[in-house]
Amino acid sequence: MKPIRVLIAKPGLDGHDRGAKLIARALRDAGMEVIYTGLRQTPEQIVAAAVQEDVDVIGMSLLSGAHNYLFPRVVELLKEQDADDILIVGGGVIPDDDIPALKEAGIAEIFTPGTTTTQMIEFIKTNIKR
Amino acid sequence: MENLIQLSLKGNKRACAKLITLVENYPEEAEKVLKEIHQYTGKAHIIGITGPPGAGKSTLTDKLTKGLVDQGYKVGIIAIDPTSPYSGGSILGDRIRMQDLALNTNVFIRSMGTRGYLGGLSKYTKNALKVLDAAGYDYIIIETVGVGQSEVDIVKTADTILMIMVPGLGDDIQSIKAGIMEIGDIFVINKSDLFGADRTATEVNMMLDLSMNMDRRPPVIKVIASKNEGIDDLIAEIKSHIDYLKESGRLIERRTKNLKLEVVELIESELRKIVITHTDSENRLDKEVINILNKEKNMYEVRDEFLGGINGKKD
Ligand SMILES: Nc1nc2c(ncn2[C@@H]2O[C@H](COP(=O)(O)OP(=O)(O)O)[C@@H](O)[C@H]2O)c(=O)[nH]1
Ligand SMILES: [Mg+2]
Numbered sequence: 001m002k003p004i005r006v007l008i009a010k011p012g013l014d015g016h017d018r019g020a021k022l023i024a025r026a027l028r029d030a031g032m033e034v035i036y037t038g039l040r041q042t043p044e045q046i047v048a049a050a051v052q053e054d055v056d057v058i059g060m061s062l063l064s065g066a067h068n069y070l071f072p073r074v075v076e077l078l079k080e081q082d083a084d085d086i087l088i089v090g091g092g093v094i095p096d097d098d099i100p101a102l103k104e105a106g107i108a109e110i111f112t113p114g115t116t117t118t119q120m121i122e123f124i125k126t127n128i129k130r
Numbered sequence: 131m132e133n134l135i136q137l138s139l140k141g142n143k144r145a146c147a148k149l150i151t152l153v154e155n156y157p158e159e160a161e162k163v164l165k166e167i168h169q170y171t172g173k174a175h176i177i178g179i180t181g182p183p184g185a186g187k188s189t190l191t192d193k194l195t196k197g198l199v200d201q202g203y204k205v206g207i208i209a210i211d212p213t214s215p216y217s218g219g220s221i222l223g224d225r226i227r228m229q230d231l232a233l234n235t236n237v238f239i240r241s242m243g244t245r246g247y248l249g250g251l252s253k254y255t256k257n258a259l260k261v262l263d264a265a266g267y268d269y270i271i272i273e274t275v276g277v278g279q280s281e282v283d284i285v286k287t288a289d290t291i292l293m294i295m296v297p298g299l300g301d302d303i304q305s306i307k308a309g310i311m312e313i314g315d316i317f318v319i320n321k322s323d324l325f326g327a328d329r330t331a332t333e334v335n336m337m338l339d340l341s342m343n344m345d346r347r348p349p350v351i352k353v354i355a356s357k358n359e360g361i362d363d364l365i366a367e368i369k370s371h372i373d374y375l376k377e378s379g380r381l382i383e384r385r386t387k388n389l390k391l392e393v394v395e396l397i398e399s400e401l402r403k404i405v406i407t408h409t410d411s412e413n414r415l416d417k418e419v420i421n422i423l424n425k426e427k428n429m430y431e432v433r434d435e436f437l438g439g440i441n442g443k444k445d
Binding site: 027030035036038053082 | 217
Protein backbone atom coordinates (compact mmCIF):
# COMPACT_ATOMS: atom_id res chain seq x y z
CA MET A 1 0.00 0.00 0.00
CA LYS A 2 1.22 3.46 -0.84
CA PRO A 3 2.28 5.35 2.26
CA ILE A 4 0.90 8.85 2.78
CA ARG A 5 3.55 11.36 1.71
CA VAL A 6 3.80 14.62 3.61
CA LEU A 7 5.98 17.64 3.01
CA ILE A 8 6.88 19.46 6.20
CA ALA A 9 8.12 22.96 5.56
CA LYS A 10 9.09 25.99 7.57
CA PRO A 11 8.35 29.11 5.59
CA GLY A 12 9.35 32.49 6.88
CA LEU A 13 12.35 33.74 8.74
CA ASP A 14 12.11 32.30 12.24
CA GLY A 15 14.87 29.92 13.11
CA HIS A 16 13.14 27.28 15.20
CA ASP A 17 12.25 23.92 13.81
CA ARG A 18 12.01 21.83 16.94
CA GLY A 19 8.23 21.70 16.68
CA ALA A 20 8.35 20.82 12.99
CA LYS A 21 10.81 18.02 13.68
CA LEU A 22 8.65 16.59 16.47
CA ILE A 23 5.69 16.51 14.14
CA ALA A 24 7.81 14.93 11.40
CA ARG A 25 8.76 12.14 13.78
CA ALA A 26 5.18 11.58 14.92
CA LEU A 27 4.04 11.28 11.30
CA ARG A 28 6.85 8.88 10.52
CA ASP A 29 5.85 6.76 13.48
CA ALA A 30 2.34 6.71 12.06
CA GLY A 31 3.76 5.11 8.91
CA MET A 32 3.98 8.19 6.71
CA GLU A 33 6.82 9.25 4.43
CA VAL A 34 7.81 12.69 5.58
CA ILE A 35 9.86 14.93 3.33
CA TYR A 36 11.51 17.47 5.54
CA THR A 37 12.82 20.52 3.71
CA GLY A 38 14.27 22.63 6.47
CA LEU A 39 14.11 26.25 7.48
CA ARG A 40 13.37 29.47 5.63
CA GLN A 41 11.52 28.11 2.66
CA THR A 42 9.86 30.46 0.21
CA PRO A 43 6.35 29.57 -0.95
CA GLU A 44 7.83 28.95 -4.41
CA GLN A 45 10.34 26.44 -3.03
CA ILE A 46 7.66 24.69 -0.99
CA VAL A 47 5.40 24.27 -3.98
CA ALA A 48 8.22 23.12 -6.28
CA ALA A 49 9.24 20.50 -3.74
CA ALA A 50 5.65 19.38 -3.18
CA VAL A 51 5.15 18.91 -6.92
CA GLN A 52 8.39 16.96 -7.47
CA GLU A 53 7.77 14.78 -4.42
CA ASP A 54 4.10 14.27 -5.40
CA VAL A 55 2.98 14.60 -1.79
CA ASP A 56 -0.55 14.13 -0.49
CA VAL A 57 -0.16 16.75 2.23
CA ILE A 58 1.81 19.92 2.90
CA GLY A 59 2.26 20.85 6.53
CA MET A 60 3.62 24.31 7.27
CA SER A 61 4.63 25.62 10.62
CA LEU A 62 5.25 29.24 11.37
CA LEU A 63 6.08 31.24 14.47
CA SER A 64 6.91 34.57 12.95
CA GLY A 65 3.49 35.94 12.15
CA ALA A 66 3.65 36.09 8.36
CA HIS A 67 1.07 33.32 7.99
CA ASN A 68 -1.62 35.59 6.56
CA TYR A 69 0.56 36.15 3.54
CA LEU A 70 2.65 32.94 3.29
CA PHE A 71 -0.04 30.28 3.72
CA PRO A 72 -2.46 31.64 1.11
CA ARG A 73 0.46 32.25 -1.26
CA VAL A 74 1.27 28.54 -1.19
CA VAL A 75 -2.36 27.72 -2.03
CA GLU A 76 -2.28 30.17 -4.92
CA LEU A 77 0.94 28.73 -6.37
CA LEU A 78 -0.41 25.18 -6.10
CA LYS A 79 -3.49 26.24 -8.07
CA GLU A 80 -1.24 27.65 -10.78
CA GLN A 81 0.42 24.24 -11.03
CA ASP A 82 -2.91 22.39 -11.06
CA ALA A 83 -1.79 20.78 -7.83
CA ASP A 84 -4.50 22.07 -5.54
CA ASP A 85 -5.62 18.53 -4.76
CA ILE A 86 -2.83 18.53 -2.16
CA LEU A 87 -4.16 18.89 1.37
CA ILE A 88 -2.66 21.89 3.17
CA VAL A 89 -2.46 22.22 6.92
CA GLY A 90 -0.76 24.82 9.06
CA GLY A 91 0.43 25.19 12.59
CA GLY A 92 2.45 27.35 14.91
CA VAL A 93 1.53 30.50 16.70
CA ILE A 94 -1.59 31.66 14.92
CA PRO A 95 -4.20 33.96 16.51
CA ASP A 96 -7.74 32.55 16.57
CA ASP A 97 -9.01 35.60 14.73
CA ASP A 98 -6.90 34.77 11.67
CA ILE A 99 -8.12 31.20 11.31
CA PRO A 100 -11.42 31.73 9.46
CA ALA A 101 -9.72 33.76 6.73
CA LEU A 102 -6.97 31.17 6.33
CA LYS A 103 -9.54 28.41 5.96
CA GLU A 104 -11.39 30.54 3.47
CA ALA A 105 -8.14 30.84 1.52
CA GLY A 106 -7.83 27.06 1.24
CA ILE A 107 -5.90 25.91 4.29
CA ALA A 108 -7.77 22.79 5.35
CA GLU A 109 -6.94 23.05 9.03
CA ILE A 110 -4.90 25.11 11.43
CA PHE A 111 -3.42 23.16 14.31
CA THR A 112 -3.11 25.42 17.31
CA PRO A 113 -0.57 24.66 20.07
CA GLY A 114 -3.03 22.47 22.02
CA THR A 115 -3.53 20.01 19.16
CA THR A 116 -2.03 16.57 19.78
CA THR A 117 -0.08 14.74 17.10
CA THR A 118 -2.70 11.97 17.26
CA GLN A 119 -5.36 14.52 16.27
CA MET A 120 -3.17 15.76 13.41
CA ILE A 121 -2.60 12.22 12.14
CA GLU A 122 -6.32 11.50 12.34
CA PHE A 123 -7.13 14.69 10.45
CA ILE A 124 -4.66 13.90 7.69
CA LYS A 125 -5.87 10.33 7.29
CA THR A 126 -9.50 11.32 6.99
CA ASN A 127 -8.99 14.33 4.73
CA ILE A 128 -6.40 13.47 2.11
CA LYS A 129 -7.80 13.41 -1.38
CA ARG A 130 -6.94 10.16 -3.08
CA MET B 131 -1.71 7.70 -17.94
CA GLU B 132 -0.96 8.04 -21.65
CA ASN B 133 -1.25 11.77 -21.17
CA LEU B 134 1.10 11.75 -18.19
CA ILE B 135 3.69 9.87 -20.21
CA GLN B 136 3.54 12.32 -23.09
CA LEU B 137 3.80 15.30 -20.76
CA SER B 138 6.65 13.75 -18.81
CA LEU B 139 8.60 12.99 -21.98
CA LYS B 140 8.26 16.67 -22.84
CA GLY B 141 9.73 17.65 -19.49
CA ASN B 142 6.63 18.42 -17.41
CA LYS B 143 7.68 17.94 -13.80
CA ARG B 144 4.28 17.31 -12.30
CA ALA B 145 3.63 14.54 -14.82
CA CYS B 146 7.09 13.11 -14.16
CA ALA B 147 6.40 13.14 -10.41
CA LYS B 148 3.05 11.39 -10.88
CA LEU B 149 4.67 8.71 -13.02
CA ILE B 150 7.30 8.09 -10.37
CA THR B 151 4.50 7.60 -7.83
CA LEU B 152 2.90 5.05 -10.16
CA VAL B 153 6.07 3.05 -10.78
CA GLU B 154 6.98 3.17 -7.11
CA ASN B 155 3.64 1.96 -5.76
CA TYR B 156 1.45 0.23 -8.28
CA PRO B 157 3.06 -2.78 -10.01
CA GLU B 158 0.46 -3.10 -12.75
CA GLU B 159 0.59 0.55 -13.74
CA ALA B 160 4.36 0.43 -13.41
CA GLU B 161 4.55 -2.27 -16.01
CA LYS B 162 2.43 -0.29 -18.47
CA VAL B 163 4.45 2.89 -17.95
CA LEU B 164 7.80 1.16 -18.22
CA LYS B 165 6.80 -0.64 -21.42
CA GLU B 166 5.79 2.66 -22.99
CA ILE B 167 8.88 4.61 -22.04
CA HIS B 168 11.36 1.80 -22.67
CA GLN B 169 12.46 3.18 -26.02
CA TYR B 170 13.32 6.55 -24.50
CA THR B 171 15.58 5.18 -21.79
CA GLY B 172 19.30 4.41 -21.70
CA LYS B 173 20.57 7.88 -22.49
CA ALA B 174 21.23 9.20 -19.00
CA HIS B 175 24.50 8.62 -17.19
CA ILE B 176 23.82 7.25 -13.71
CA ILE B 177 26.02 8.42 -10.84
CA GLY B 178 25.75 6.57 -7.53
CA ILE B 179 26.86 8.39 -4.39
CA THR B 180 27.42 6.31 -1.31
CA GLY B 181 29.21 6.58 2.01
CA PRO B 182 28.52 6.71 5.74
CA PRO B 183 25.69 8.86 7.17
CA GLY B 184 26.81 12.44 7.69
CA ALA B 185 29.73 12.21 5.24
CA GLY B 186 28.22 15.03 3.20
CA LYS B 187 26.58 13.06 0.40
CA SER B 188 23.59 15.39 0.12
CA THR B 189 25.77 18.49 0.30
CA LEU B 190 28.00 17.05 -2.40
CA THR B 191 25.00 16.10 -4.54
CA ASP B 192 23.84 19.70 -4.30
CA LYS B 193 27.17 21.14 -5.41
CA LEU B 194 27.81 18.53 -8.08
CA THR B 195 24.38 19.19 -9.52
CA LYS B 196 24.99 22.94 -9.62
CA GLY B 197 28.28 22.33 -11.43
CA LEU B 198 26.66 20.08 -14.02
CA VAL B 199 23.75 22.46 -14.54
CA ASP B 200 26.22 25.31 -15.08
CA GLN B 201 27.71 23.23 -17.88
CA GLY B 202 24.30 23.01 -19.50
CA TYR B 203 23.13 19.59 -18.36
CA LYS B 204 19.79 18.53 -16.90
CA VAL B 205 20.15 16.62 -13.65
CA GLY B 206 17.74 14.28 -11.89
CA ILE B 207 18.33 13.30 -8.26
CA ILE B 208 16.96 10.34 -6.34
CA ALA B 209 17.78 10.72 -2.65
CA ILE B 210 17.22 7.63 -0.56
CA ASP B 211 16.88 7.43 3.20
CA PRO B 212 16.04 4.43 5.36
CA THR B 213 12.47 3.48 6.15
CA SER B 214 11.72 2.72 9.80
CA PRO B 215 11.28 -1.03 10.17
CA TYR B 216 8.82 -0.43 13.01
CA SER B 217 6.30 1.90 11.47
CA GLY B 218 7.04 1.66 7.74
CA GLY B 219 7.32 5.45 7.75
CA SER B 220 10.40 7.54 7.13
CA ILE B 221 11.87 11.00 7.41
CA LEU B 222 13.47 11.97 4.13
CA GLY B 223 15.72 14.92 4.87
CA ASP B 224 18.17 15.15 2.01
CA ARG B 225 16.38 18.11 0.44
CA ILE B 226 17.49 20.28 3.37
CA ARG B 227 20.93 20.46 1.72
CA MET B 228 19.52 21.08 -1.73
CA GLN B 229 17.13 23.96 -1.14
CA ASP B 230 18.51 26.19 -3.87
CA LEU B 231 17.92 23.49 -6.45
CA ALA B 232 14.17 23.26 -5.85
CA LEU B 233 13.39 26.03 -8.30
CA ASN B 234 15.96 25.20 -10.95
CA THR B 235 14.14 24.27 -14.15
CA ASN B 236 16.89 21.81 -15.13
CA VAL B 237 16.80 19.87 -11.88
CA PHE B 238 14.33 17.33 -10.52
CA ILE B 239 14.70 15.94 -7.00
CA ARG B 240 12.81 12.98 -5.62
CA SER B 241 13.16 11.52 -2.12
CA MET B 242 12.52 7.83 -1.54
CA GLY B 243 12.40 5.56 1.50
CA THR B 244 14.06 2.16 1.31
CA ARG B 245 10.71 0.61 2.30
CA GLY B 246 12.10 -2.46 3.96
CA TYR B 247 14.31 -3.41 1.07
CA LEU B 248 17.68 -4.30 2.48
CA GLY B 249 19.88 -3.34 -0.44
CA GLY B 250 20.35 0.36 0.29
CA LEU B 251 18.18 1.27 -2.66
CA SER B 252 14.45 0.89 -2.74
CA LYS B 253 13.20 -2.00 -4.81
CA TYR B 254 11.67 0.58 -7.10
CA THR B 255 14.58 2.96 -7.44
CA LYS B 256 15.32 1.54 -10.87
CA ASN B 257 11.81 2.25 -12.04
CA ALA B 258 12.02 5.86 -10.93
CA LEU B 259 15.38 6.12 -12.63
CA LYS B 260 13.87 5.05 -15.92
CA VAL B 261 11.14 7.67 -15.68
CA LEU B 262 13.76 10.39 -15.15
CA ASP B 263 15.94 8.98 -17.91
CA ALA B 264 13.05 9.08 -20.39
CA ALA B 265 12.19 12.61 -19.24
CA GLY B 266 15.53 13.75 -20.62
CA TYR B 267 17.78 14.19 -17.60
CA ASP B 268 21.39 13.86 -18.79
CA TYR B 269 22.76 12.86 -15.42
CA ILE B 270 20.87 11.06 -12.70
CA ILE B 271 22.43 11.08 -9.26
CA ILE B 272 21.35 8.45 -6.74
CA GLU B 273 22.25 9.22 -3.15
CA THR B 274 22.04 6.01 -1.16
CA VAL B 275 22.16 5.13 2.49
CA GLY B 276 25.64 3.76 2.93
CA VAL B 277 25.53 1.24 5.72
CA GLY B 278 27.11 -2.18 5.86
CA GLN B 279 26.92 -4.16 2.71
CA SER B 280 24.12 -2.16 1.15
CA GLU B 281 26.51 -0.47 -1.25
CA VAL B 282 26.59 -3.62 -3.26
CA ASP B 283 23.16 -2.74 -4.58
CA ILE B 284 24.30 0.48 -6.18
CA VAL B 285 26.71 -1.50 -8.33
CA LYS B 286 23.76 -3.05 -10.09
CA THR B 287 22.35 0.34 -10.90
CA ALA B 288 24.95 3.05 -11.43
CA ASP B 289 27.48 3.65 -14.20
CA THR B 290 29.87 5.66 -12.03
CA ILE B 291 30.10 5.15 -8.29
CA LEU B 292 31.45 7.85 -5.97
CA MET B 293 32.59 6.51 -2.64
CA ILE B 294 32.45 9.33 -0.10
CA MET B 295 34.81 9.26 2.85
CA VAL B 296 35.71 11.75 5.54
CA PRO B 297 38.92 12.40 7.50
CA GLY B 298 39.54 10.47 10.67
CA LEU B 299 37.71 7.30 9.80
CA GLY B 300 40.45 5.38 11.56
CA ASP B 301 39.29 1.83 12.12
CA ASP B 302 36.45 2.36 9.71
CA ILE B 303 38.91 2.34 6.85
CA GLN B 304 39.70 -1.25 7.67
CA SER B 305 36.05 -2.25 7.71
CA ILE B 306 35.42 -0.34 4.54
CA LYS B 307 38.11 -2.37 2.85
CA ALA B 308 36.04 -5.51 2.63
CA GLY B 309 33.97 -5.39 -0.48
CA ILE B 310 33.87 -1.66 -0.82
CA MET B 311 37.23 -0.78 -2.29
CA GLU B 312 36.24 -2.83 -5.30
CA ILE B 313 33.09 -0.93 -6.13
CA GLY B 314 34.19 2.71 -6.00
CA ASP B 315 35.04 4.28 -9.36
CA ILE B 316 36.09 7.54 -7.75
CA PHE B 317 37.04 7.98 -4.09
CA VAL B 318 36.06 11.35 -2.71
CA ILE B 319 37.51 12.56 0.58
CA ASN B 320 34.95 15.14 1.65
CA LYS B 321 35.37 17.58 4.56
CA SER B 322 38.97 18.11 3.55
CA ASP B 323 38.87 21.27 5.64
CA LEU B 324 39.01 19.01 8.69
CA PHE B 325 42.17 17.64 10.28
CA GLY B 326 43.46 14.38 8.86
CA ALA B 327 42.27 14.68 5.28
CA ASP B 328 45.75 14.11 3.82
CA ARG B 329 46.26 11.08 5.97
CA THR B 330 42.92 9.58 4.97
CA ALA B 331 43.72 10.21 1.32
CA THR B 332 47.09 8.51 1.73
CA GLU B 333 45.52 5.50 3.42
CA VAL B 334 42.90 5.12 0.74
CA ASN B 335 45.58 5.46 -1.92
CA MET B 336 47.68 2.78 -0.26
CA MET B 337 44.76 0.43 -0.06
CA LEU B 338 43.91 1.00 -3.70
CA ASP B 339 47.52 0.32 -4.67
CA LEU B 340 47.34 -3.00 -2.86
CA SER B 341 44.14 -4.03 -4.53
CA MET B 342 44.72 -6.39 -7.41
CA ASN B 343 42.67 -7.05 -10.49
CA MET B 344 41.64 -3.50 -11.20
CA ASP B 345 41.94 -2.54 -14.81
CA ARG B 346 41.55 1.09 -13.90
CA ARG B 347 43.06 2.53 -10.75
CA PRO B 348 40.30 4.74 -9.23
CA PRO B 349 41.37 8.32 -8.49
CA VAL B 350 41.21 9.73 -4.97
CA ILE B 351 40.25 13.38 -4.72
CA LYS B 352 39.82 15.77 -1.85
CA VAL B 353 36.85 18.13 -1.78
CA ILE B 354 35.09 20.48 0.61
CA ALA B 355 31.48 20.15 -0.44
CA SER B 356 30.19 22.75 1.99
CA LYS B 357 32.52 25.35 0.45
CA ASN B 358 32.08 24.16 -3.12
CA GLU B 359 35.80 23.38 -3.36
CA GLY B 360 37.12 20.65 -5.62
CA ILE B 361 33.81 20.16 -7.41
CA ASP B 362 35.22 21.06 -10.84
CA ASP B 363 37.92 18.44 -10.37
CA LEU B 364 35.28 15.94 -9.39
CA ILE B 365 33.25 16.66 -12.50
CA ALA B 366 36.41 16.27 -14.61
CA GLU B 367 37.04 12.88 -12.98
CA ILE B 368 33.47 11.78 -13.63
CA LYS B 369 33.80 12.72 -17.28
CA SER B 370 37.10 10.93 -17.53
CA HIS B 371 35.44 7.84 -16.08
CA ILE B 372 32.67 8.10 -18.65
CA ASP B 373 35.26 8.30 -21.44
CA TYR B 374 37.02 5.26 -20.03
CA LEU B 375 33.74 3.32 -19.80
CA LYS B 376 32.88 4.08 -23.39
CA GLU B 377 36.31 3.55 -24.93
CA SER B 378 37.00 0.29 -23.11
CA GLY B 379 33.57 -1.15 -23.81
CA ARG B 380 32.93 -1.39 -20.08
CA LEU B 381 29.78 0.69 -20.19
CA ILE B 382 28.02 -1.83 -22.42
CA GLU B 383 29.54 -4.65 -20.39
CA ARG B 384 28.26 -3.24 -17.07
CA ARG B 385 24.84 -2.45 -18.39
CA THR B 386 24.50 -5.86 -20.03
CA LYS B 387 25.45 -7.60 -16.82
CA ASN B 388 23.02 -5.53 -14.77
CA LEU B 389 20.23 -6.00 -17.24
CA LYS B 390 20.69 -9.75 -17.09
CA LEU B 391 20.29 -9.63 -13.32
CA GLU B 392 17.21 -7.47 -13.69
CA VAL B 393 15.57 -9.83 -16.15
CA VAL B 394 16.32 -12.84 -13.98
CA GLU B 395 14.84 -11.04 -10.96
CA LEU B 396 11.76 -10.19 -12.95
CA ILE B 397 11.27 -13.82 -13.97
CA GLU B 398 11.97 -15.05 -10.45
CA SER B 399 9.39 -12.77 -8.90
CA GLU B 400 6.77 -14.00 -11.35
CA LEU B 401 7.72 -17.62 -10.70
CA ARG B 402 7.48 -17.01 -6.99
CA LYS B 403 3.90 -15.83 -7.43
CA ILE B 404 3.03 -18.99 -9.38
CA VAL B 405 4.62 -21.15 -6.71
CA ILE B 406 2.78 -19.38 -3.93
CA THR B 407 -0.65 -19.63 -5.56
CA HIS B 408 -0.03 -23.26 -6.40
CA THR B 409 1.17 -24.36 -2.98
CA ASP B 410 -1.47 -22.24 -1.24
CA SER B 411 -4.41 -23.81 -3.03
CA GLU B 412 -6.43 -26.12 -0.77
CA ASN B 413 -3.71 -25.79 1.88
CA ARG B 414 -1.68 -28.28 -0.08
CA LEU B 415 1.58 -27.09 1.37
CA ASP B 416 0.32 -27.55 4.94
CA LYS B 417 -0.74 -31.10 4.15
CA GLU B 418 2.51 -32.00 2.46
CA VAL B 419 4.53 -30.57 5.33
CA ILE B 420 2.68 -32.91 7.71
CA ASN B 421 3.62 -35.76 5.41
CA ILE B 422 7.24 -34.70 5.61
CA LEU B 423 7.09 -34.44 9.40
CA ASN B 424 5.54 -37.91 9.63
CA LYS B 425 8.28 -39.26 7.41
CA GLU B 426 5.73 -40.40 4.87
CA LYS B 427 7.49 -38.31 2.25
CA ASN B 428 10.72 -36.37 1.96
CA MET B 429 11.03 -32.77 0.79
CA TYR B 430 12.45 -33.68 -2.55
CA GLU B 431 9.48 -35.82 -3.46
CA VAL B 432 7.19 -33.01 -2.42
CA ARG B 433 9.18 -30.53 -4.49
CA ASP B 434 8.97 -32.74 -7.56
CA GLU B 435 5.23 -33.28 -7.12
CA PHE B 436 4.63 -29.54 -6.89
CA LEU B 437 6.81 -28.84 -9.90
CA GLY B 438 5.02 -31.56 -11.80
CA GLY B 439 1.71 -29.94 -10.92
CA ILE B 440 2.86 -26.50 -12.01
CA ASN B 441 4.20 -27.82 -15.30
CA GLY B 442 1.05 -29.84 -15.91
CA LYS B 443 -1.05 -26.72 -15.51
CA LYS B 444 0.91 -24.79 -18.07
CA ASP B 445 0.73 -27.43 -20.81
N1 LIG C 1 33.36 20.71 7.63
C1 LIG C 1 32.62 20.26 6.60
N2 LIG C 1 31.35 19.91 6.79
C2 LIG C 1 30.63 19.46 5.73
C3 LIG C 1 31.20 19.37 4.43
N3 LIG C 1 30.26 18.88 3.60
C4 LIG C 1 29.15 18.68 4.34
N4 LIG C 1 29.36 19.04 5.63
C5 LIG C 1 28.40 18.98 6.75
O1 LIG C 1 28.18 17.64 7.13
C6 LIG C 1 26.86 17.47 7.64
C7 LIG C 1 26.17 16.30 6.96
O2 LIG C 1 26.00 16.60 5.59
P1 LIG C 1 24.97 15.83 4.65
O3 LIG C 1 25.19 16.34 3.27
O4 LIG C 1 23.59 15.90 5.18
O5 LIG C 1 25.52 14.32 4.79
P2 LIG C 1 24.87 12.94 4.29
O6 LIG C 1 24.20 12.31 5.46
O7 LIG C 1 26.05 12.11 3.84
O8 LIG C 1 23.94 13.25 3.17
C8 LIG C 1 26.16 18.79 7.42
O9 LIG C 1 26.15 19.49 8.63
C9 LIG C 1 27.02 19.48 6.38
O10 LIG C 1 26.95 20.88 6.46
C10 LIG C 1 32.57 19.76 4.27
O11 LIG C 1 33.14 19.70 3.17
N5 LIG C 1 33.23 20.21 5.38
MG1 LIG D 1 21.89 12.74 2.86
